[in-house]
Amino acid sequence: xxxxxxxxxxxxxxxxxxxxxxxxxxxxxxxxxxxxxxxxxxxxxxxxxxxxxxxxxxxxxxxxxxxxxxxxxxxxxxxxxxxxxxxxxxxxxxxxxxxxxxxxxxxxxxxxxxxxxxxxxxxxxxxxxxxxxxxxxxxxxxxxxxxxxxxxxxxxxxxxxxxxxxxxxxxxxxxxxxxxxxxxxxxxxxxxxxxxxxxxxxxxxxxxxxxxxxxxxxxxxxxxxxxxxxxxxxxxxxxxxxxxxxxxxxxxxxxxxxxxxxxxxxxxxxxxxxxxxxxxxxxxxxxxxxxxxxxxxxxxxxxxxxxxxxxxxxxxxxxxxxxxxxxxxxxxxxxxxxxxxxxxxxxxxxxxxxxxxxxxxxxxxxxxxxxxxxxxx
Amino acid sequence: xxxxxxxxxxxxxxxxxxxxxxxxxxxxxxxxxxxxxxxxxxxxxxxxxxxxxxxxxxxxxxxxxxxxxxxxxxxxxxxxxxxxxxxxxxxxxxxxxxxxxxxxxxxxxxxxxxxxxxxxxxxxxxxxxxxxxxxxxxxxxxxxxxxxxxxxxxxxxxxxxxxxxxxxxxxxxxxxxxxxxxxxxxxxxxxxxxxxxxxxxxxxxxxxxxxxxxxxxxxxxxxx
Amino acid sequence: xxxxxxxxxxxxxxxxxxxxxxxxxxxxxxxxxxxxxxxxxxxxxxxxxxxxxxxxxxxxxxxxxxxxxxxxxxxxxxxxxxxxxxxxxxxxxxxxxxxxxxxxxxxxx
Numbered sequence: 230x231x232x233x234x235x236x237x238x239x240x241x242x243x244x245x246x247x248x249x250x251x252x253x254x255x256x257x258x259x260x261x262x263x264x265x266x267x268x269x270x271x272x273x274x275x276x277x278x279x280x281x282x283x284x285x286x287x288x289x290x291x292x293x294x295x296x297x298x299x300x301x302x303x304x305x306x307x308x309x310x311x312x313x314x315x316x317x318x319x320x321x322x323x324x325x326x327x328x329x330x331x332x333x334x335x336x337x338x339x340x341x342x343x344x345x346x347x348x349x350x351x352x353x354x355x356x357x358x359x360x361x362x363x364x365x366x367x368x369x370x371x372x373x374x375x376x377x378x379x380x381x382x383x384x385x386x387x388x389x390x391x392x393x394x395x396x397x398x399x400x401x402x403x404x405x406x407x408x409x410x411x412x413x414x415x416x417x418x419x420x421x422x423x424x425x426x427x428x429x430x431x432x433x434x435x436x437x438x439x440x441x442x443x444x445x446x447x448x449x450x451x452x453x454x455x456x457x458x459x460x461x462x463x464x465x466x467x468x469x470x471x472x473x474x475x476x477x478x479x480x481x482x483x484x485x486x487x488x489x490x491x492x493x494x495x496x497x498x499x500x501x502x503x504x505x506x507x508x509x510x511x512x513x514x515x516x517x518x519x520x521x522x523x524x525x526x527x528x529x530x531x532x533x534x535x536x537x538x539x540x541x542x543x544x545x546x547x548x549x550x551x552x553x554x555x556x557x558x559x560x561x562x563x564x565x566x567x568x569x570x571x572x573x574x575x576x577x578x579x580x581x582x583x584x585x586x587x588x589x590x591x592x593x594x595x596x597x598x599x600x601x602x603x604x605x606x
Numbered sequence: 607x608x609x610x611x612x613x614x615x616x617x618x619x620x621x622x623x624x625x626x627x628x629x630x631x632x633x634x635x636x637x638x639x640x641x642x643x644x645x646x647x648x649x650x651x652x653x654x655x656x657x658x659x660x661x662x663x664x665x666x667x668x669x670x671x672x673x674x675x676x677x678x679x680x681x682x683x684x685x686x687x688x689x690x691x692x693x694x695x696x697x698x699x700x701x702x703x704x705x706x707x708x709x710x711x712x713x714x715x716x717x718x719x720x721x722x723x724x725x726x727x728x729x730x731x732x733x734x735x736x737x738x739x740x741x742x743x744x745x746x747x748x749x750x751x752x753x754x755x756x757x758x759x760x761x762x763x764x765x766x767x768x769x770x771x772x773x774x775x776x777x778x779x780x781x782x783x784x785x786x787x788x789x790x791x792x793x794x795x796x797x798x799x800x801x802x803x804x805x806x807x808x809x810x811x812x813x814x815x816x817x818x819x820x821x822x823x824x825x826x827x828x829x830x
Numbered sequence: 831x832x833x834x835x836x837x838x839x840x841x842x843x844x845x846x847x848x849x850x851x852x853x854x855x856x857x858x859x860x861x862x863x864x865x866x867x868x869x870x871x872x873x874x875x876x877x878x879x880x881x882x883x884x885x886x887x888x889x890x891x892x893x894x895x896x897x898x899x900x901x902x903x904x905x906x907x908x909x910x911x912x913x914x915x916x917x918x919x920x921x922x923x924x925x926x927x928x929x930x931x932x933x934x935x936x937x938x939x
Binding site for chain 3: 238239241242245246249282283285286287288289290291294296298301302303326330338339341343345358360391392394395396397398399400401402404423425449451455456459460462463464470471524527528531532534535538552553555556557558559560561566567569571
């Protein structure tokens with residue numbers, strides 16, 4: 230065992246001395262490789278963490294949201310609609326919701342306005358999301374004016390700013406009382422945006438939805454499971470930008486490996502001949518080359534992964550921010566809760582370490598098995 | 607010590623450019639002596655040495671080393687014997703560029719798994735004997751011809767082999783260095799090692815350090 | 831120092847850090863748990879249905895609530911007008927058949 234260990238260390242010594250002969254090239258290679266792993270690992274970590282968090286928090290979303298459709302378009306819930314639902318077994322609570330969008334020309338941003346019961350927000354007051362507060366410099370007790378779509382100016386006082394931890398959910402929220410909402414948007418009396426229903430038994434939800442559709446044919450129920458499914462496919466690898474980055478990374482990697490695998494120079498062939506002539510077996514040469522592949526790919530993988538972890542969970546995936554932000558003005562500052570998908574990381578490991586090591590071995594195979602007498606000539 | 611029976615060697619067999627380098631060599635090489643092979647280029651001297659030193663196999667015929675038939679052995683065992691019993695000094699030295707003299711010298715011992723400290727110490731001794739001590743950490747491409755040859759010799763000795771094989775050892779050396787080399791040869795004999803070498807150089811062939819000269823021409827031995 | 835020692839030592843250190851990361855992750859801190867629970871409670875309280883990730887346009891803000899026409903509101907292919915279109919596929923509900931809406935009601939209006 231000791232002999233085996235010492236022998237591997239000798240082989241590693243030789244490999245490193247060999248690589249050090251072309252320091253710049255090999256360090257460049259290592260850096261390129263690490264960067265590749267960094268990008269792929271960052272992507273994996275970020276998307277997985279976001280998906281897990283979304284799935285967890287949106288599990289509190291209403292079981293069924295009922296929308297009304299007119300000619301395929303979303304329309305308001307008229308008065309009396311709520312009663313038409315009547316008493317459906319399993320429905321614990323139904324409430325009409327009031328929410329909508331407001332475009333703020335000051336920031337060129339869209340806000341989501343939501344009406345809340347009087348015990349949460351009083352008339353004349355609003356609660357705002359932290360990102361909004363930050364962008365408009367708002368704090369508790371500040372006042373802010375919005376010009377409604379009818380041209381009238383409304384002034385509100387901020388009664389509370391929502392928690393910065395909740396920015397991912399509430400970045401652009403403005404919560405106001407129902408009265409204020411209706412006045413501001415000149416919402417028709419008795420109408421609602423949609424209806425939120427809560428169903429006690431999760432297995433009953435589909436049946437309830439089916440009953441609702443048959444009772445109200447112009448309605449569209451949106452189930453919580455559909456909400457969750459939407460966010461499970463966010464940042465899916467099939468999506469445009471992710472696929473582009475993935476393809477780019479894979480292509481870069483293939484080029485790297487191809488360069489390695491595409492044959493030996495005469496100098497390298499001669500050196501392998503010399504090694505065999507001085508007493509190295511074919512197996513020793515191959516082991517030495519395997520160490521070369523492993524050392525580079527393992528170092529690149531570990532460095533890339535650690536850098537990706539720090540990047541995603543300590544720096545909030547700063548590299549991806551411009552892409553995610555897109556053209557939004559209000560972008561939430563959020564720190565994802567670390568979540569690692571072991572399977573994806575293992576796949577990444579497998580596909581970065583083994584192909585590269587194989588690429589290093591392929592060209593030397595033939596050279597390693599030839600008889601060393603060619604060296605004498 | 608080394609017995610060659612009807613050794614024949616062909617290159618590119620069964621192809622239009624088939625070439626027989628050796629046409630049936632029968633030879634016995636004595637232990638502890640210096641045997642020189644003399645002959646023009648193309649006479650098959652280098653080919654014979656590669657076969658004796660287990661660097662290649664004969665197309666037909668047998669090689670016996672200390673009574674054991676080694677020509678039919680699988681690669682692993684052949685390499686083992688080559689590493690333990692034979693040390694090569696190539697005509698072109700064949701040192702690995704970019705590595706230091708020390709690293710080159712200890713390289714043949716790597717597959718044995720001997721501890722590095724032991725190897726460095728053994729190399730140090732060899733450097734002292736060959737008067738290379740001050741150059742051990744220099745990269746080999748910066749060494750002079752004579753220094754490179756001594757590094758090549760040190761490399762051949764690191765595993766303490768019984769047989770040293772040298773191909774045209776003085777071809778790239780001037781007279782002074784050639785004479786130094788012959789002195790080193792005498793040292794080998796004193797240490798009980800067997801030496802085989804090829805040379806056209808009369809300085810080598812006619813030297814007192816050489817005990818036997820074997821002539822070769824066109825892949826056959828010439829009686830001397 | 832012997833090069834193989836440096837190399838193997840470095841790899842061992844990196845592996846240790848990696849294991850630490852996995853170890854830390856598996857023991858999610860109390861603060862994280864609290865944060866997640868607080869957010870879930872917020873979602874329940876306000877009845878939220880979407881993350882506020884894509885605030886560029888109204889229909890990118892609530893992808894789960896989008897109706898069939900939302901994606902074409904401004905321009906054909908408008909969903910891809912914004913970068914978010916390449917990050918989020920249309921919600922499954924929009925790609926399902928709406929045949930059930932064509933059925934007869936069981937109760938008179």
